[in-house]
Amino acid sequence: MSVLTDTFTIAGDVQIPKVAFGTWQIPDGSEAYDSVRTALDTGYRHIDTALAYGNEESVGRAVRDSGVDRDTIFITTKLPAEIKTADGARQAFEKSQSGLDLGVVDLYLIHAPWPWNAIGSDHRDGNIEVWKVFEELYSSGRARSIGVSNFDVDDLESLTAATDVVPHANQIRWFVGNTQDETTAWCQQRGVLVEGYSPLATGELLEGGKLDAIAKRVGRTPAQVALRYLLEKDVLPLPKSVTPERIRENADLDFTLDADAIVELDAIRD
Known part of the structure; x- marks a missing residue:
């Protein structure tokens, strides 16, 4: 078994591959297409995108052209953060599903609890309204699982108190030194x-040599140590790269970190 085909179980019986290939900030067109094709050729079976990324069409085309059985590929996409109405949510889902052109969406997320231009503002009522649409998508089978992103405990508690389905996943910024305990x-x-998105802290973890000693000791690269740390904590990493060598390096996680390494990594603070 490879870590790329190992799975977590969500929504009762949905198998979600433990490592996702993230496509944030990868432009639509050849860059998104080529990087997703490289990821699939490498063995990734979980691709993460969002309507806001603007690259769903290229992601979908890469999956269709890959020759890999669609049923073995897990596709996550997201509702734009600024949409907080039921009608807006339904329209956005239709747009994503059409753009991807891959049939059922495996995981659909609310991208954030507030619009990006008003971080921290109160949209609890809007999130509840949107979530009820998500529950419809889930119960109808158009989305195999549903979740949220960037939600903290207060956001989660207000949502779950007023709705029926507890989110199956929460995608948050999570890396060594920033573990949102x-x-x-x-x-x-x-x-x-x-x-965990930005599991390498958008590259910052690879600077300054914080992970070098551990990486040398376990015979791996700092990036691999950082990504493996998430798996040791039962957090799903979403590494992103457009460089084929990095895409492959980030997938090579079939090793474990010893207890001493975990203690050292736990002690690092952002």
Whole structure:
């Protein structure tokens, strides 16, 4: 078994591959297409995109052209953060599903609890309205699982108090030194899968040599140590790259970190 085909289980019986290939900031067109094709050729079976990324069409085309059985590929996409109405959510889902052209969406996420231009503002009522549409998509089978992104404990509690389906996943910024302990604990205690985006801190973790000694000791690269750390914590990493060598390096995670390494990594603070 490879870590790329190992899975977590969400939504009762949905198998979600433990490592996702992230496509944030990868432009639509050849860059998105080529990087997703490289990821699939490497063995990734979980591709993460979003309507806001503007690259769903290229992602979908890469999946269709890959020759890999669609049923073995897990596709995540997201509702734009500024959409907080039921009608807006339905229209955005239709747009994503049409753009991807891959049939059922495997995981559909609310991209954030507030619009990006008003971080921290209160949209609890809007999130509840949108989530009820997500529940419809889930119950109808158009989305195999549903979740949120960038939600903290307060966001999660207000949402779950007013709705029926507890989110199956919460995708948050999570990396060595920035482990969002309170949100992570809340989710894991309730069976909500935590997914970690920016697992290399957008490259910052690879600077300054913070991970070099551990990497040397275990015979791996700092990036591999950083990504493996998430898996050791039952957090799903979403590494992103457009460089074929990096895409392959980020997938080579079939090793474990010893207890000493975990203690050292736990002690690092952002």
